[in-house]
Amino acid sequence: MKPPLVTVLFALALVAAVAPAADQPNIIHIVADDLGWKDVGFNGATDIKTPNLDALAAGGAKFTQFYTQSMCTPTRAALMTGRYPFRYGLQTIVI
Structure with missing residues (x-):
């Protein structure tokens, strides 16, 4: 007899919960x-x-090895979006 899917999923979740977390x-x-x-x-x-x-x-x-814009606004926007400053047009604007 096959165990119900819910039982299998619960067992997998239990094993994952008690497994030691990686550092x-x-x-x-x-x-x-x-x-x-x-x-x-x-x-x-x-x-x-x-x-x-x-x-x-x-x-x-x-x-x-990195790239940064010389002004604070493009750098902050790049950190928040993960895109280069020239992609969103904030190269020369200070906000």
């Missing part, structure tokens, strides 16, 4: 206005002290 990475995305490439210690700054950012960079991944 997910903690992701921190820092957006700063007027921060230059060499304004943080992990990129070579000597006159500006950034010990907390240096510690985060030492213990995590640094992404060094």
